[in-house]
Amino acid sequence: xxxxxxxxxxxxxxxxxxxxxxxxxxxxxxxxxxxxxxxxxxxxxxxxxxxxxxxxxxxxxxxxxxxxxxxxxxxxxxxxxxxxxxxxxxxxxxxxxxxxxxxxxxxxxxxxxxxxxxxxxxxxxxxxxxxxxxxxxxxxxxxxxxxxxxxxxxxxxxxxxxxxxxxxxxxxxxxxxxxxxxxxxxxxxxxxxxxxxxxxxxxxxxxxxxxxxxxxxxxxxxxxxxxx
Amino acid sequence: xxxxxxxxxxxxxxxxxxxxxxxxxxxxxxxxxxxxxxxxxxxxxxxxxxxxxxxxxxxxxxxxxxxxxxxxxxxxxxxxxxxxxxxxxxxxxxxxxxxxxxxxxxxxxxxxxxxxxxxxxxxxxxxxxxxxxxxxxxxxxxxxxxxxxxxxxxxxxxxxxxxxxxxxxxxxxxxxxxxxxxxxxxxxxxxxxxxxxxxxxxxxxxxxxxxxxxxxxxxxxxxxxxxx
DNA sequence: CGATTGACGACTGTCGACAGCTTGAAACCT
DNA sequence: AGGTTTCAAGCTGTCGACAGTCGTCAATCG
Numbered sequence: 138x139x140x141x142x143x144x145x146x147x148x149x150x151x152x153x154x155x156x157x158x159x160x161x162x163x164x165x166x167x168x169x170x171x172x173x174x175x176x177x178x179x180x181x182x183x184x185x186x187x188x189x190x191x192x193x194x195x196x197x198x199x200x201x202x203x204x205x206x207x208x209x210x211x212x213x214x215x216x217x218x219x220x221x222x223x224x225x226x227x228x229x230x231x232x233x234x235x236x237x238x239x240x241x242x243x244x245x246x247x248x249x250x251x252x253x254x255x256x257x258x259x260x261x262x263x264x265x266x267x268x269x270x271x272x273x274x275x276x277x278x279x280x281x282x283x284x285x286x287x288x289x290x291x292x293x294x295x296x297x298x299x300x301x302x303x304x305x306x307x308x309x310x311x312x313x314x315x316x317x318x319x320x321x322x323x324x325x326x327x328x329x330x331x332x333x334x335x336x337x338x339x340x341x342x343x344x345x346x347x348x349x350x351x352x353x354x355x356x357x358x359x360x361x362x363x364x365x
Numbered sequence: 366x367x368x369x370x371x372x373x374x375x376x377x378x379x380x381x382x383x384x385x386x387x388x389x390x391x392x393x394x395x396x397x398x399x400x401x402x403x404x405x406x407x408x409x410x411x412x413x414x415x416x417x418x419x420x421x422x423x424x425x426x427x428x429x430x431x432x433x434x435x436x437x438x439x440x441x442x443x444x445x446x447x448x449x450x451x452x453x454x455x456x457x458x459x460x461x462x463x464x465x466x467x468x469x470x471x472x473x474x475x476x477x478x479x480x481x482x483x484x485x486x487x488x489x490x491x492x493x494x495x496x497x498x499x500x501x502x503x504x505x506x507x508x509x510x511x512x513x514x515x516x517x518x519x520x521x522x523x524x525x526x527x528x529x530x531x532x533x534x535x536x537x538x539x540x541x542x543x544x545x546x547x548x549x550x551x552x553x554x555x556x557x558x559x560x561x562x563x564x565x566x567x568x569x570x571x572x573x574x575x576x577x578x579x580x581x582x583x584x585x586x587x588x589x590x591x592x593x
Numbered sequence: 594c595g596a597t598t599g600a601c602g603a604c605t606g607t608c609g610a611c612a613g614c615t616t617g618a619a620a621c622c623t
Numbered sequence: 624a625g626g627t628t629t630c631a632a633g634c635t636g637t638c639g640a641c642a643g644t645c646g647t648c649a650a651t652c653g
Contacts, residue, residue, distance in 0.1 A: 156441060156636065183604065192638045193605090194422070201426060205433035213384065214605060214644060229523040232468075236524065240464035295457040295534075296464065299527060306523075384606070411634065420608045421635090442614060442635060 157191050161199035164189065166305070169208050169219055170274075170312040176221035180209070206305040222306075222313060224359055230306050231355035237300050238284065238351060241291035242335070242343040249335050253290050257335075260286055261328045268325060277311055283328060314361030327353065385419050389427035392417065394533070397436050397447055398540040404449035408437070434533040450534075450541060452587055458534050459583035465528050466512065466579060469519035470563070470571040477563050481518050485560055488514055493553045505539055511556060542589030555581065 165185075168174055180200070186193045200217045203209040209217045222230075245253075264279045281304055288300045327350050334346040393413075396402055408428070414421045428445045431437040437445045450458075473481075492507045509532055516528045555578050562574035 158636085181604070194637055197605090198425070198429060201429055202433075205430075215646095216605065226523065229521045232472075232521050233523045233527060236464060236468035239468075240460075244460075293457045293460050295454065295461045295531070299461060299530075302527075302530075303523070386606085409634070422607055425635090443616095444635065 157195035158198045158202070161185075161189060161191065161195050162202050165199055165203055166208065169203070170308045172312060174219045176219055176313070178219045179215075180217045180219065182216060203305075206302060208305055208309060220306075220309065222310060227310050227313075228355065228359055230303055230310060231351060231358065233303055234300075234307065235348065235351045235355075237288065237296060237303075238347050239344060241288040241293075241296060241300075242331075242347050243340055244291040244293065245287065246335055246338060246340055246343050248290075248292065249338065254332065254336060257283065257286060257290075257332055261325065261332065264328065265325045268322070277308065280324070281307065287331075310358050314358055385423035386426045386430070389413075389417060389419065389423050390430050393427055393431055394436065397431070398536045400540060402447045404447055404541070406447045407443075408445045408447065410444060431533075434530060436533055436537060448534075448537065450538060455538050455541075456583065456587055458531055458538060459579060459586065461531055462528075462535065463576065463579045463583075465516065465524060465531075466575050467572060469516040469521075469524060469528075470559075470575050471568055472519040472521065473515065474563055474566060474568055474571050476518075476520065477566065482560065482564060485511065485514060485518075485563075489553065489556045489560065492556065496550065496553060505536065508552070509535065515559075538586050542586055 165180075174180065182193045182196050182200070186196045189196070200209055200211070204211050204217065208220055210220055211217050260279070260283045264276070264283060267276050267279050285297070285300060285304070288297050291297075331343075331346045331350055334342040393408075402408065410421045410424050410428070414424045417424070428437055428439070432439050432445065436448055438448055439445050488507070488511045492504070492511060495504050495507050513525070513528060513532070516525050519525075559571075559574045559578055562570040565571075
């Protein structure tokens with residue numbers, strides 16, 4: 138975790154002086170959703186700081202950040218622990234996601250236009266292409282990107298922030314079951330159905346579509362957890 | 366900012382060794398929603414640390430906490446600034462609140478029973494009593510308590526956390542207009558209507574009631590901001 | 594032999610310090 | 624005067640250090 142500026146002379150490189158906190162946060166995030174820490178495992182600030190070659194201050198700040206994102210939990214005087222999700226909490230996360238996306242679609246359907254439709258269709262195309270061959274994490278990211286676009290187009294930035302908050306937990310949920318969705322094709326189809334519902338302009342149809350879409354995802358994840 | 370244990374001998378007091386971070390966070394929260402900092406004002410870590418007689422570490426952590434709660438925003442290498450809300454952001458907050466409470470009521474109406482109804486009616490009684498004479502902040506807290514109970518009874522802890530997150534922003538919104546609701550009686554009446562809708566068991570009626578209730582609050586706050 | 598106590602090690606909470614960046618203003622040039 | 628450069632002050636990001644607390648394990652007592 139050494140700071141490597143690594144900027145060649147000629148190029149007007151966008152110097153991203155990423156502070157240590159962000160780098161540590163990224164490292165921890167990847168380690169957690171990559172299952173390199175066991176759920177419930179205690180993380181020692183000292184050890185992490187030693188391993189990463191930084192002091193404890195940025196480690197603490199990064200850990201607090203991940204705590205606010207729901208990836209870690211802290212106990213006073215005892216430190217940080219990797220979030221362990223039981224079936225109930227997992228179901229709650231998907232229920233909240235349903236809440237947010239229902240609302241976003243109800244708003245979006247009133248301002249839906251060709252430009253938004255095109256952008257969303259492009260994203261689904263990307264997902265279909267990624268369905269075969271790409272890594273699971275890539276598929277997950279493209280899927281989340283689609284839903285993030287959906288909410289962003291609804292026009293409520295605070296709603297988008299709420300989604301970003303739970304998206305980290307969603308990644309954790311998905312990572313916990315070790316695999317993405319059952320059938321890459323069916324999930325792609327489901328996204329087309331969402332777009333068709335939006336294009337129809339019928340709020341009830343949108344709601345049906347998103348209920349089905351998220352219901353399938355939730356059932357799959359909850360079932361996966363039950364097995365694991 | 367001294368730690369005052371203050372436990373008498375007899376009582377088996379639960380000793381809460383509040384750490385400095387929490388105390389600083391409380392101080393900053395009160396100062397912000399109490400309008401003792403101007404919106405957009407820059408807060409210096411050093412100065413705060415000096416004023417409060419602590420080092421910069423707990424101040425930083427508290428500031429990061431308030432940032433995650435939407436009361437502060439940070440810029441790299443520049444520090445923390447008091448969140449300034451424009452009309453659009455303010456409307457977004459209330460729209461998200463509507464989203465969460467709609468969902469909570471839809472869930473709650475399916476598990477509503479006499480015990481929950483009694484507890485909620487008691488809370489409305491408290492609010493009615495507080496309507497005359499008590500301080501504005503007290504009224505706000507009792508009002509928020511009612512809505513928090515509503516969501517807690519819905520049974521989704523993640524939903525409750527989302528509400529707690531925006532509740533801090535709600536306090537900021539309300540503080541920004543400098544006064545609570547127009548008519549203490551009308552707001553109390555509106556809460557009774559919510560309870561009646563829940564008791565009726567009719568989801569559509571619940572949705573109407575919460576839409577009206579939050580719509581009134583939002584219109585009032587948005588109008589208040591426009592004047593200020 | 595089981596329960597309690599005490600000491601030890603490890604870790605968190607907090608602190609003060611230093612380097613580098615940001616900012617505002619003085620000094621300078623045109 | 625208007626704009627630019629230089630400079631100093633203040634601040635943030637990061638670090639290492641210390642004190643108090645928590646968990647563990649062995650020694651002690653019933």
